[in-house]
Amino acid sequence: MNVVFHYDAGPGLIASLQTLAAGGLDVQVIPVKDRHRFVAALETCEVLWHVLEPITADHIASARNLKLIHKFGVGVDTIDLAAARAHGVRVCNMPGTNSPSPR
Secondary structure (H helix, E strand, C coil): CEEEEECCCCHHHHHHHHHHHHHCCEEEEECCCCHHHHHHHHCCCCEEEECCCCECHHHHHHCCCCCEEEECCCCCCCECHHHHHHCCCEEECCCCCCCCCCC
16 A cells, blocks of 8 residues: 655654555655655555645545545644545544543
């Protein structure tokens, strides 16, 4: 599965993500400021791991193989949900991530 992680990951995280290839996940980490590479990667992307930069209707329309946008956080206000729905792309997030831990 072709995964694009749109995030400014450090070398340790990138190395850890590369180990996922053994399980069938080809994770391509693309820094947030590298817009050209991000747009190009969307053409073959099946899963988008999203953090903060807005995901627009144009992004979703250009990602013909996209099946899932997974928000690494609680809100989905940075994702064009109507466009995702129109293209049959599922969206999920991580509810409770910002909740205080029990004492």
